[in-house]
Amino acid sequence: MLQSQLFTKIRREAPKDEVAKNAQLLIRAGFIHKEMAGVYALLPLGLRVVKNIKHIVREEMDALGSQEILMTSLQRKELWEETDRWDDEKVDVWFKSRLKNNVEVGFGWSHEEPITKMLIGSIESFRDLPVCVYQFQTKLRNELRAKSGIMRGREFVMKDMYSYSRTEEDHKKFYDATIEAYNRVYARIGIGKDTFFTFASGGAFTQFSHEFQTITEAGEDIVYLHREKKMAINKEVLTNEVLEQLHMKREELEEVKTSEVGNIFGFGGKKCEDLGLFFMDEDGQKKPVILGSYGIGITRLMGVVVEKFADEKGLVWPEEVAPFRVHILSLDNEKDEEVKQSAHTLYQELSEKGIEVLLDDRPMRAGEKFAESDFLGIPYRIVVSKRSLEQSGFELKKRSEEESQVVSKEQLIEKCVSK
Amino acid sequence: MLQSQLFTKIRREAPKDEVAKNAQLLIRAGFIHKEMAGVYALLPLGLRVVKNIKHIVREEMDALGSQEILMTSLQRKELWEETDRWDDEKVDVWFKSRLKNNVEVGFGWSHEEPITKMLIGSIESFRDLPVCVYQFQTKLRNELRAKSGIMRGREFVMKDMYSYSRTEEDHKKFYDATIEAYNRVYARIGIGKDTFFTFASGGAFTQFSHEFQTITEAGEDIVYLHREKKMAINKEVLTNEVLEQLHMKREELEEVKTSEVGNIFGFGGKKCEDLGLFFMDEDGQKKPVILGSYGIGITRLMGVVVEKFADEKGLVWPEEVAPFRVHILSLDNEKDEEVKQSAHTLYQELSEKGIEVLLDDRPMRAGEKFAESDFLGIPYRIVVSKRSLEQSGFELKKRSEEESQVVSKEQLIEKCVSK
Numbered sequence: 001m002l003q004s005q006l007f008t009k010i011r012r013e014a015p016k017d018e019v020a021k022n023a024q025l026l027i028r029a030g031f032i033h034k035e036m037a038g039v040y041a042l043l044p045l046g047l048r049v050v051k052n053i054k055h056i057v058r059e060e061m062d063a064l065g066s067q068e069i070l071m072t073s074l075q076r077k078e079l080w081e082e083t084d085r086w087d088d089e090k091v092d093v094w095f096k097s098r099l100k101n102n103v104e105v106g107f108g109w110s111h112e113e114p115i116t117k118m119l120i121g122s123i124e125s126f127r128d129l130p131v132c133v134y135q136f137q138t139k140l141r142n143e144l145r146a147k148s149g150i151m152r153g154r155e156f157v158m159k160d161m162y163s164y165s166r167t168e169e170d171h172k173k174f175y176d177a178t179i180e181a182y183n184r185v186y187a188r189i190g191i192g193k194d195t196f197f198t199f200a201s202g203g204a205f206t207q208f209s210h211e212f213q214t215i216t217e218a219g220e221d222i223v224y225l226h227r228e229k230k231m232a233i234n235k236e237v238l239t240n241e242v243l244e245q246l247h248m249k250r251e252e253l254e255e256v257k258t259s260e261v262g263n264i265f266g267f268g269g270k271k272c273e274d275l276g277l278f279f280m281d282e283d284g285q286k287k288p289v290i291l292g293s294y295g296i297g298i299t300r301l302m303g304v305v306v307e308k309f310a311d312e313k314g315l316v317w318p319e320e321v322a323p324f325r326v327h328i329l330s331l332d333n334e335k336d337e338e339v340k341q342s343a344h345t346l347y348q349e350l351s352e353k354g355i356e357v358l359l360d361d362r363p364m365r366a367g368e369k370f371a372e373s374d375f376l377g378i379p380y381r382i383v384v385s386k387r388s389l390e391q392s393g394f395e396l397k398k399r400s401e402e403e404s405q406v407v408s409k410e411q412l413i414e415k416c417v418s419k
Numbered sequence: 420m421l422q423s424q425l426f427t428k429i430r431r432e433a434p435k436d437e438v439a440k441n442a443q444l445l446i447r448a449g450f451i452h453k454e455m456a457g458v459y460a461l462l463p464l465g466l467r468v469v470k471n472i473k474h475i476v477r478e479e480m481d482a483l484g485s486q487e488i489l490m491t492s493l494q495r496k497e498l499w500e501e502t503d504r505w506d507d508e509k510v511d512v513w514f515k516s517r518l519k520n521n522v523e524v525g526f527g528w529s530h531e532e533p534i535t536k537m538l539i540g541s542i543e544s545f546r547d548l549p550v551c552v553y554q555f556q557t558k559l560r561n562e563l564r565a566k567s568g569i570m571r572g573r574e575f576v577m578k579d580m581y582s583y584s585r586t587e588e589d590h591k592k593f594y595d596a597t598i599e600a601y602n603r604v605y606a607r608i609g610i611g612k613d614t615f616f617t618f619a620s621g622g623a624f625t626q627f628s629h630e631f632q633t634i635t636e637a638g639e640d641i642v643y644l645h646r647e648k649k650m651a652i653n654k655e656v657l658t659n660e661v662l663e664q665l666h667m668k669r670e671e672l673e674e675v676k677t678s679e680v681g682n683i684f685g686f687g688g689k690k691c692e693d694l695g696l697f698f699m700d701e702d703g704q705k706k707p708v709i710l711g712s713y714g715i716g717i718t719r720l721m722g723v724v725v726e727k728f729a730d731e732k733g734l735v736w737p738e739e740v741a742p743f744r745v746h747i748l749s750l751d752n753e754k755d756e757e758v759k760q761s762a763h764t765l766y767q768e769l770s771e772k773g774i775e776v777l778l779d780d781r782p783m784r785a786g787e788k789f790a791e792s793d794f795l796g797i798p799y800r801i802v803v804s805k806r807s808l809e810q811s812g813f814e815l816k817k818r819s820e821e822e823s824q825v826v827s828k829e830q831l832i833e834k835c836v837s838k
Contacts, residue, residue, distance in 0.1 A: 007486060007541050007550040033537045035491045036524075041537060042489040050489075067426060070461040070469075072454045073492070073557060074574050097514040097526070099573075100563045105455075107516070107526070118452045118460060122426050131426040138492060138557065144519045154518075155493050 001324070002347075003360045006030075008043050010372050020149025021218060022303040025310055029376055031323075038146025038154035045376070046302070048323035048356075050157060053298050054136055056188045056320060057159050060181045064174075066132040066161055071114050073140065075106040079113050083274045093141040107140040112267075112293055115162050116275045123289060126166050126281050130174060134161035136298060148220065151259065151303035158300075163292040164272070166279070171266060171290040178294050182212055182262050189301060190318025191308060195261060198223050199246065200234040202265060208237070209265035213258035218307040221260055224253035232258075259304045260297075267291040315377030316399055324358040326350055326416050327378035329370070331385040334363035343384040346394065346409070355416055374399070380416050420743070421766075422779045425449075427462050429791050439568025440637060441722040444729055448795055450742075457565025457573035459718075464795070467742035467775075468721050469576060473555055475607045475739060476578050476715055479600040483593075485551040485580055490533050492559065494525040498532050502693045512560040526559040531686075531712055534581050535694045542708060545585050545700050549593060553580035555717060567639065570678065570722040577719075582711040583691075585698070590685060590709040597713050601631055601681050608720060609737025610727060614680060617642050618665065619653040621684060627656065628684035632677035637726040640679055643672035651677075678723045679716075686710040734796030735818055743777040745769060745835050746797035748789070750804040753782035762803040765813065765828070774835055793818070799835050 008030025015034055018024050023040065026032045031046035042050055058068065080086040086106070088094060095107040108114070115133060123131060139158050146154050163178070165171035179197060186195040194215040202208045213223050213232055223232040226248050233242060233253070243250060269288035272278070278286045302321075309316040319325065328350075330343035340361075347359040358378060360369050366385070373381050383395040383404070394412050397404035407415070427449025434453055437443050442459065445451045450465035461469055477487065499505040505525070507513060514526040527533070534552060542550060558577050565573050582597070584590035598616060605614040613634040621627045632642050632651055642651040645667050652661060652672070662669060688707035691697070697705045721740075728735040738744065747769075749762035759780075766778040777797060779788050785804070792800050802814040802823070813831050816823035826834070 005484065005486075007538070007547070007552065009541055011540070030541075035493065035533060036495050039491050039493045041491050041533070043537075044486045044488060047487055047489055065424065067424075067463045068466055069463060070466055072458050072460050072574050073559065074454065074458045076455055095516040095524075097516050097561075100561060105514075114454060114460070118462075119426070121430070122428055122449075128426070133426065140492065142516075142519060155491050 001358050003358055004362050006044060006358075008045065010375055018149070019147055020151065020303075021310070022151060022306040023149030025306055025315055026150065026302075029315055031315075032150065036154075038143060038152070040150055040153065040155075040299075042299075045323040049302050049317070049321055050298060052321045052323075053189065053301050054157075054159070057136075057185055057296055057298065060185050060188075061134045061159070061161060064132065064177055064181050066134045066163075068135065069115075069133050070135050071108065071111045071118075071137060073108045073138065075108050075114065077104050077106065079117055079275075080106065082276075083113055083271065085113065093143060095140050095142050108137065109139055109141045111135070111137060111160055112162055112271060112291070113275065116164075116272055116277050116291065119164065120275075120277050123164060123277060123279055126279055129166040129279060129289065130164060130170055132161065132163040132174065134159060134294075148218075149303055150299045151218070151307070152220075153299065156300065157298040159296045159298055161294040163294070164277075165290040165292070166281070168268075168290055171292055175264065175266065175292055178264060178292075179210070182264070182294075182296070185296065186212065186214070186261065188320050189305065190320065191261070191305065194308070196223070196225060196230060196232040196258075198232040198234050198258075199237060199242065200263075201236050205267045205270060206265060209263060211260050211264075212262035214261045214304055214308065215256050216259045216304060216307050217257060218304075219257040219259040221258045223256060223258050224250075225256050226252055227254065228252070232256075259300075259307070261301055261304055262294075262296045264292070264294045267293065310377070313371075314375030317377045317379060319379050322377070322379050324356045324378050326355055326357045326380045326382060327373050327376065328357060328359045328382045328384060329366075329373055330359065330361050331366045331369065331383060333361055336386055338389060339384055339386060342389060346382070346384065349409075350413070350416065353413065353417060382412065420777050422777055423781050425463060425777075427464065429794055437568070438566055439570065439722075440729070441570060441725040442568030444725055444734055445569065445721075448734055450734075451569065455573075457562060457571070459569055459572065459574075464742040465721070468736070468740055469717060471740045471742075472608065472717050472720050473576075473578070476604055476717065477555075479604050479607075480553045480578070480580060483551065483596055483600050485553045485582075487554065488534075488552050489554050490527065490530045490537075490556060492527045492557065494527050494533065496523050496525065498536055498694075499525065501695075502532055502690065504532065512562060514559050514561050527556065528558055528560045530554070530556060530579055531581055531690060531710070532694065535691055535696050535710065538583065539694075539696050542583060542696060542698055545698055548585040548698060548708065549583060549589055551580065551582040551593065553578060553713075567637075568722055569718045570637070570726075571639075572718065575719065576717040578715045578717055580713040582713070583696075584709040584711070585700070587687075587709055590711055594683065594685065594711055597683060597711075598629070601683070601713075601715070604715065605631065605633070605680065607739050608724065609739065610680070610724065613727070615642070615644060615649060615651040615677075617651040617653050617677075618656060618661065619682075620655050624686045624689060625684060628682060630679050630683075631681035633680050633723055633727065634675050635678045635723060635726045636676060637723075638676040638678040640677045642675060642677050643669075644675050645671055646673065647671070651675075678719075678726070680720055680723055681713075681715045683711070683713045686712065729796070732790075733794030736796045736798060738798050741775075741796070741798050743775045743797050745774055745776045745799045745801060746792050746795065747776060747778045747801045747803060748785075748792055749778065749780050750785045750788065750802060752780055755805055757808060758803055758805060761808060765801070765803065765831075768828075769832070769835065772832065772836060801831065
């Protein structure tokens with residue numbers, strides 16, 4: 001894309017009421033727009049990041065054999081009454097409204113109820129199992145406070161997935177496969193090394209739920225980390241009994257601040273029983289289906305990546321999520337026809353190779369272009385200037401490194417295409 | 420995809436309260452699930468169709484230089500008060516709710532207000548123009564009645580686009596380019612020949628708005644069609660003055676029932692003026708930006724395609740929007756190992772060539788497989804059976820044609836890959 005065409009501009013200041021670092025940086029860089037507290041629109045650069053994260057998650061969920069669907073935001077009251085989750089006393093994040101005929105409706109803050117209900121008729125016999133479905137859904141949650149930027153919003157994109165199994169053993173097998181898939185997602189997003197499988201509170205259905213927690217200064221959670229085992233225990237469940245059960249000793253654990261980037265848990269058969277989703281087993285018995293739930297906050301992940309990698313110069317994007325892979329800065333292109341031509345040719349050549357490139361073709365001082373490029377945080381920066389052309393090459397620098405080097409076009413393509 | 424893995428099943432009956440043919444067929448075929456009147460979830464097959472339609476629309480909008488964004492569902496009251504469209508007396512499709520602090524919020528039924536507001540700061544000078552942005556947004560509209568299935572829902576996916584121009588002349592140029600882009604969209608979706616550029620009521624801002632109307636029996640509109648000029652006039656504006664203005668005679672016109680598949684219009688400078696979006700022109704004057712609005716109902720288009728092409732055997736999908744391009748029926752595969760192997764090999768070969776294939780590998784009678792395949796409406800059906808193997812070929816039939824033919828694998832690949 002030509003940067004002269006991009007409608008967003010880099011701003012010196014974020015809105016005064018914005019307190020979260022992730023949102024401040026993303027607003028200033030033109031990735032998102034603040035509609036109200038906890039509600040952010042995605043502008044072209046931000047939408048690109050979100051699409052990249054969704055692409056990674058989609059590939060890994062598809063590989064599990066999960067099928068993508070898209071449920072609705074509007075929710076029927078009766079459905080949620082069946083599991084006693086309509087009442088505001090029970091669920092305190094509902095947005096509700098009324099149809100013209102005065103019938104009350106809710107806006108989806110979660111979707112296991114409607115998805116389970118939808119599957120009645122599709123799951124009838126043990127032969128129909130297992131089934132796994134997922135969606136990328138805009139969740140609406142009436143949060144009391146929304147001060148963490150895009151890490152905890154009133155409106156946000158979530159990948160939620162639900163597995164329906166015949167037995168607890170089948171469920172366990174799928175659950176374990178999902179843990180592996182989640183680990184692949186975090187590795188690809190660039191936070192794998194600092195993300196830990198964590199034991200957390202299980203609620204009404206199981207002893208533990210499991211979280212994936214990423215070490216970040218901005219984190220709202222405290223977990224106790226066993227680096228050797230690559231596992232952690234959420235502070236909320238750290239007791240002597242739990243330590244014993246998990247074969248860990250308190251002195252082996254390290255207290256760290258983290259952000260939750262995934263959450264998975266089992267419901268057993270209870271939820272399907274409440275909603276009437278049963279199957280006929282081989283033995284002729286009618287049994288409730290075993291349900292598992294698996295969430296990843298997509299827009300939240302973008303926030304965590306910002307908090308984790310941004311430095312004093314601005315954003316720093318890992319390669320697989322970056323809005324563009326390469327940022328070409330064409331210096332003094334309004335005065336120097338040779339620079340202008342050379343930059344455009346390079347832009348086209350890289351684009352034809354399937355590399356996503358942003359070309360800064362604006363008439364702007366070199367110093368400003370450098371500063372803005374650092375602020376946007378695109379992984380590879382290539383400078384085309386009178387000087388680089390004299391050296392018959394291009395100046396290449398990674399955003400995450402200090403030193404640049406002058407390379408030939410062949411070297412450049414090799415470096416930018418391969419990881 | 421293996422059909423044995425697909426969780427949806429074909430149903431003999433649609434819900435009793437469903438009166439629209441498009442929703443009846445799509446529910447029975449497992450493309451959508453009815454949550455409540457006018458609110459439908461997208462199941463795997465339906466989501467594939469919607470993704471294909473979005474892909475076509477995205478390519479054509481990108482080619483116009485339009486930039487994709489994603490606004491929010493939650494809307495601030497103050498913003499809509501600026502253009503006097505918050506009051507239920509003025510806009511009767513709002514869903515509204517309240518934050519925990521009792522502040523009233525709305526759910527987006529349209530987005531020109533928030534998008535225009537968002538652009539303040541990005542559009543400051545004539546040098547920043549033109550700008551064009553679009554999104555695929557889930558719109559929420561509190562419709563009094565919702566009886567047209569996915570053709571008019573309370574929750575639906577819409578592509579809405581907004582162009583911001585310096586002058587009326589620039590606006591007109593972009594407007595005309597968009598008409599061409601829309602025509603390409605409808606041609607690719609398969610309804611080009613029966614879709615007509617139509618003069619309709621312009622509302623407060625211009626004399627005419629323009630619609631794209633597709634001839635369908637299920638249509639809710641009546642338009643007067645000038646076949647030769649490939650133009651139409653909506654009944655609502657058909658007067659002698661209008662006929663004269665458009666150089667048409669009443670006797671040249673043909674009355675047809677149509678469905679609206681697109682709607683475009685200009686706002687002049689009024690909307691931007693109300694919302695405070697001005698630019699500094701070259702002459703030093705502060706001027707309001709000229710706004711154009713361009714909508715395509717994505718899920719609505721799916722409904723129109725169903726209504727238009729479905730026959731007595733079921734759905735019929737045009738090639739570019741079909742959930743799969745090829746449907747392989749493997750007959751008696753549970754008994755005949757050679758058939759089973761041959762079908763799987765073909766499935767893999769076609770998939771590797773990038774062709775989307777659904778393989779019916781279920782243990783089911785041949786007659787049922789044929790009937791279900793017709794009902795799903797995938798464009799190319801390939802039968803692999805003992806008989807076809809004896810003829811050392813594959814039986815290929817297009818859904819839109821009556822006759823099948825036995826072809827070699829090479830012929831088959833050629834026919835399925837090229838259009």
